[in-house]
Amino acid sequence: MEKEMKMELATFAGGCFWCTEAVFLELKGVEAVVSGYIAGKTVNPTYKEICQGDTGHAEAIEISFDANAISFGELLELFFATHDPTTLNRQGNDVGTQYRSEIFYHNEEQKEIAEDFIRFLTQEAVFEKPIVTKVSAATIFYPAEEYHQNYYNQNKTQGYCAFVITPKIEKVRKYFAEKLK
Secondary structure (H helix, E strand, O other): OOOOOOEEEEEEEEOOHHHHHHHHOOEOOEEEEEEEEEOOOOOOOOHHHHHHOOOOOEEEEEEEEEOOOOOHHHHHHHHHHOOOOOOOOEEOOEEOHHHOEEEEEOOHHHHHHHHHHHHHHHHOOOOOOOOOOEEEEOOOEEEOOHHHOOHHHHOOOOHHHHHHHHHHHHHHHHHOHHHEO
């Protein structure tokens, strides 16, 4: 008899949402990933507004996942393995507060798991520099425009996708093979 699904949300900002969305779509237990904006002051922001860097929003993804198939902690493993949590307001060539590293928790359990995970990574000196990832309560999540959804899978030959996202996907397939769909 199959276990009943236990659907939960996880919301992560780890730089460009095209990158983060693509890697999480690969995982068993992940039912949906929506690219969008969170934690800013602008209501219903547009991509153009976000790119100006003064809305306060982060480019983020909202993951709907079956907690009986994959845990929040496992999602955190992939989150930290596929972006640089030591650079403030930047990922690679993407610079600005919209590219910050932040975990938006949906309940106290997620908050504790995220804080414990960051402590563990710090104690184990997994990264050479200090982790700057913030842990904050989730606020209103605004889905990005439709053309941003499932961006990588629809634009694999585009330069940014080929040179930035494809290597992340290959890393996920190599190191997280047992967790893939």
